[in-house]
Amino acid sequence: MAAGDPVRVRTAVTRNDVARLAGVSTAVVSYVVNDGPRPVAEATAARVRDAIERLGYRPNTTARALAVGSTTTIGLVVPDSTNPFFAEYAWQIQRAATDLGYAVLISNTGFDPGVEERSVRDLCDRQIDGLLIAGVSGLRQIDELSRQGRRIPVVLIDEASSRRGHTTVGPDAATGAERVVAHLLHVHGHASVAMIIGDSADPATDGRERGWIGAHARAGRRLGVVERTPFSRQGGFEAGLRLLGRADRPTAVFVSSDSQAIGVLHAARELGVAVPDELAVGSFDDSEESRFCSPPLTTARQPARAMAEAAVAAVVHGGTTPEHLVFDMPLVVRRSCGCRTE
Amino acid sequence: MAAGDPVRVRTAVTRNDVARLAGVSTAVVSYVVNDGPRPVAEATAARVRDAIERLGYRPNTTARALAVGSTTTIGLVVPDSTNPFFAEYAWQIQRAATDLGYAVLISNTGFDPGVEERSVRDLCDRQIDGLLIAGVSGLRQIDELSRQGRRIPVVLIDEASSRRGHTTVGPDAATGAERVVAHLLHVHGHASVAMIIGDSADPATDGRERGWIGAHARAGRRLGVVERTPFSRQGGFEAGLRLLGRADRPTAVFVSSDSQAIGVLHAARELGVAVPDELAVGSFDDSEESRFCSPPLTTARQPARAMAEAAVAAVVHGGTTPEHLVFDMPLVVRRSCGCRTE
Numbered sequence: 001m002a003a004g005d006p007v008r009v010r011t012a013v014t015r016n017d018v019a020r021l022a023g024v025s026t027a028v029v030s031y032v033v034n035d036g037p038r039p040v041a042e043a044t045a046a047r048v049r050d051a052i053e054r055l056g057y058r059p060n061t062t063a064r065a066l067a068v069g070s071t072t073t074i075g076l077v078v079p080d081s082t083n084p085f086f087a088e089y090a091w092q093i094q095r096a097a098t099d100l101g102y103a104v105l106i107s108n109t110g111f112d113p114g115v116e117e118r119s120v121r122d123l124c125d126r127q128i129d130g131l132l133i134a135g136v137s138g139l140r141q142i143d144e145l146s147r148q149g150r151r152i153p154v155v156l157i158d159e160a161s162s163r164r165g166h167t168t169v170g171p172d173a174a175t176g177a178e179r180v181v182a183h184l185l186h187v188h189g190h191a192s193v194a195m196i197i198g199d200s201a202d203p204a205t206d207g208r209e210r211g212w213i214g215a216h217a218r219a220g221r222r223l224g225v226v227e228r229t230p231f232s233r234q235g236g237f238e239a240g241l242r243l244l245g246r247a248d249r250p251t252a253v254f255v256s257s258d259s260q261a262i263g264v265l266h267a268a269r270e271l272g273v274a275v276p277d278e279l280a281v282g283s284f285d286d287s288e289e290s291r292f293c294s295p296p297l298t299t300a301r302q303p304a305r306a307m308a309e310a311a312v313a314a315v316v317h318g319g320t321t322p323e324h325l326v327f328d329m330p331l332v333v334r335r336s337c338g339c340r341t342e
Numbered sequence: 343m344a345a346g347d348p349v350r351v352r353t354a355v356t357r358n359d360v361a362r363l364a365g366v367s368t369a370v371v372s373y374v375v376n377d378g379p380r381p382v383a384e385a386t387a388a389r390v391r392d393a394i395e396r397l398g399y400r401p402n403t404t405a406r407a408l409a410v411g412s413t414t415t416i417g418l419v420v421p422d423s424t425n426p427f428f429a430e431y432a433w434q435i436q437r438a439a440t441d442l443g444y445a446v447l448i449s450n451t452g453f454d455p456g457v458e459e460r461s462v463r464d465l466c467d468r469q470i471d472g473l474l475i476a477g478v479s480g481l482r483q484i485d486e487l488s489r490q491g492r493r494i495p496v497v498l499i500d501e502a503s504s505r506r507g508h509t510t511v512g513p514d515a516a517t518g519a520e521r522v523v524a525h526l527l528h529v530h531g532h533a534s535v536a537m538i539i540g541d542s543a544d545p546a547t548d549g550r551e552r553g554w555i556g557a558h559a560r561a562g563r564r565l566g567v568v569e570r571t572p573f574s575r576q577g578g579f580e581a582g583l584r585l586l587g588r589a590d591r592p593t594a595v596f597v598s599s600d601s602q603a604i605g606v607l608h609a610a611r612e613l614g615v616a617v618p619d620e621l622a623v624g625s626f627d628d629s630e631e632s633r634f635c636s637p638p639l640t641t642a643r644q645p646a647r648a649m650a651e652a653a654v655a656a657v658v659h660g661g662t663t664p665e666h667l668v669f670d671m672p673l674v675v676r677r678s679c680g681c682r683t684e
Contacts, residue, residue, distance in 0.1 A: 055490070056486070056487075056489070056490035057490075071468075073447070073468070080433075081423070081429060081432065081433055081436075082426070082429040082430050082433050082630065084424070084426075087423060087424040087429045088424050090423065091422075091423055091424050091450050094423075094448065094449065094450055095450070098449075098464075103447050103449070103464065103465070103468060104447065104448060105415070105445050105446065105447055106436065106446060106448050107436065107440075107445070108433050108436055108437070122440075122445065123445070126413075126415070126445060144398070145398075147398070148397070148398035148399075150398075233630060233631075233633075233634045237634070262631075262634050263634060265634075265636070266634045266636070269636055288424065288575060289575075289604075289631065291575075292575045292579070292604050292605060292607075292608045293635065293636070294607070294608070294611055294635070294636045
C-alpha cells in the first residue's frame with residue numbers, strides 16, 4: 001500500500017480564471033483559443049496567451065467539441081488487435097491519426113459480427129468524426145444510422161475490392177497471393193500448392209483465393225487442396241495438422257496470414273515434417289513475427305504504414321466520392337519456401 | 343472506383359424531435375434518457391422511450407459529457423501495442439472497459455518519454471474519466487496537471503512495486519523471475535544463469551532483476567552475465583548474438599520478455615546453437631507467441647486478463663486510497679528449458 005494524496009479531484013483552471021488574469025471577457029479568451037470567430041488585437045491576444053501559460057489553462061475539448069462539432073476523435077474497429085498484422089496496422093493508424101491531431105478509440109470484435117455491430121453503434125454515439133472498420137458486419141449498423149439521418153464518414157480498411165458507396169483501403173491481395181503461389185510453382189517446381197485460408201474470408205470477394213486460383217490457372221496446373229480455419233495461430237496449427245495428416249500430403253502450401261502460418265510451422269514441427277524440404281510454406285502479411293520464426297516466412301507484404309496513412313487521410317479529409325485505394329504487395333522471399341536467402 | 347452516395351452528412355434526429363413526437367418537453371426527454379435528475383411518470387416515460395425507438399434517436403454523448411461531467415472514456419498509454427504482451431494486455435483492458443460501459447483511447451509511445459508526456463497531456467485534454475499508463479514518464483505530466491488543479495484518476499498498469507501516491511497494478515515480477523531462474527538452476531542443474539533484460543528496466547525497481555539475483559543468492563551461486571537491450575524481438579536478437587559470441591558462453595539465460603526471447607531463439611538458430619541442449623532459455627510474459635515458437639518457451643505468466651480487470655475497475659471505481667495490486671506469476675514449463683513437456 002502506498003501513502004500520499006489521492007489523485008481524484010476536479011478540474012480547476014477555467015476560462016474565467018484566464019479572463020480575469022488577462023483583464024478581458026471570457027468571449028475574448030474563446031476567440032484567442034479557437035482562433036476566431038472574431039479577431040482580437042495582437043496585444044490583447046498576447047496577454048491572453050500569457051495568462052493561459054501562467055495558469056496552465058487547457059481548453060475543455062468536450063465543450064469545444066459541442067461548439068465546433070468535432071471531437072477530433074476517430075473510431076477504429078478491428079477483428080483482433082493481438083493478431084500481429086492488425087496490431088501493426090492499428091499502431092500505424094494511431095500514429096497517422098496523431099500526426100493529424102486526432103485520437104483513436106479502438107474496439108476489438110473478436111471476429112464476432114454482433115460485437116462488430118455493437119462497437120460501431122457505441123463508437124458513433126461518441127460523436128466521433130469518422131470510423132475505420134476492418135470487417136463488413138458493421139456496415140449494416142452504419143446503414144441503419146444513415147437511414148436515421150446520422151451519417152459518419154466511414155472507411156473500410158481491410159478490403160480487397162471496392163464496395164458500393166464506401167471508400168475502401170486494402171492491399172492488392174489477389175496479385176500478392178498470386179506472386180507467392182507462382183513463386184512456389186515456378187521457382188520451386190511444385191506441381192500444385194495447397195491453401196489454408198481464413199474461414200471468415202468470403203470466397204466470392206477474397207483476393208487471396210482468387211490469386212491462388214489465378215496462379216494455378218496461368219501455369220496450367222490443377223488446384224491443390226483447401227483447408228478453411230480461423231484467422232489465428234491456433235487455427236493455422238489445427239489446419240496444418242489436418243493437411244499434413246492427409247494421405248496425399250501436399251509439398252507446398254499457401255497460408256492466408258502470417259499468424260496462421262506460424263501455427264502451420266508449429267504443426268509441422270509436432271509431426272516431424274521438415275519445412276521447407278518436405279513442406280514449402282508461403283504466407284501473407286509480412287508482420288514482424290514472420291522474420292523471427294523458424295524458418296522465416298516467404299510472404300506477401302501488406303504495406304501497413306502506407307495503408308494506415310491513406311485510411312486516416314481519407315476518413316479525416318475525405319471528399320464526397322467513394323474510392324477504392326489499392327496498395328501493391330511485394331513478394332518477400334525468406335527461407336520457408338526453400339530459397340536459402342538470409 | 344465505387345459508385346453510390348457519399349456517407350458524409352450531419353446528425354439529424356434530436357431531442358426536440360423526440361419531445362415533439364412524445365408530446366413532452368425536451369427536459370422530460372432528458373430525464374428519461376439520463377434517468378434523472380427528476381422523476382418521470384411511467385406512462386410518460388414509456389411514451390418517450392417509444393418515440394426514441396421510432397425515431398432511432400441516440401443521445402449526443404458529447405453534450406451528455408458536459409452535463410454529467412463524464413465522457414465514459416478512459417485513456418490507455420502503452421509503450422508498444424505491437425509487442426505481443428502489450429497487445430494482449432491492451433485488448434483485455436478494452437474488453438474490461440467495454441463491460442463497464444467505457445471506451446478506450448489508446449496511445450503508443452514507442453518507449454519515448456517525450457511522446458509519453460505528450461500522450462498523457464493530449465488524452466487529459468479530452469476530458470477522459472481516467473488514465474491507465476504503462477510507464478512512468480507520463481507521471482511528470484500528471485503531476486504538472488495536478489499542480490494546475492486538474493486531477494485525473496491514474497492507475498499505473500505495469501508496475502512491479504508500489505509508487506507513492508498512485509494506484510499501481512502489476513505482476514509479482516520478482517517471484518515470477520525467481521521461479522524461472524530457480525527452475526534452470528535446480529531442475530536443470532545450470533551453475534548460473536545469464537540475463538537479457540530490457541534497457542528501459544530500472545535496476546533499482548525492476549522485479550525481474552531482483553528475482554534473478556535472489557534465485558542465485560538463495561542457491562549460493564555466482565550471478566551470470568547480463569546483457570541490456572531494447573524490449574523487442576530485434577533487441578533480443580542482437581543481445582542473443584552478443585551473448586552467444588562470448589568466450590564464456592552461458593548454458594542458460596533468463597530473458598525479460600517473450601518478444602526478446604523470440605529474438606534470442608532466432609539468434610541461436612543463426613549461430614547453430616541448439617536450444618535447449620546448448621542454451622536453455624527461460625522467459626517472462628506467456629504471450630500467445632511463446633506457445634508457437636520453436637522450441638515453445640518456458641516462461642512466467644503475466645495474468646493479463648486479471649490485471650486488466652483490476653486496473654479498469656480501479657480507475658473507474660477507484661476510491662481515494664492508492665493501492666498496489668499484485669498478481670502472482672505461475673511458472674509455465676515448456677521445452678526451451680530442457681523439459682520435454684508437450
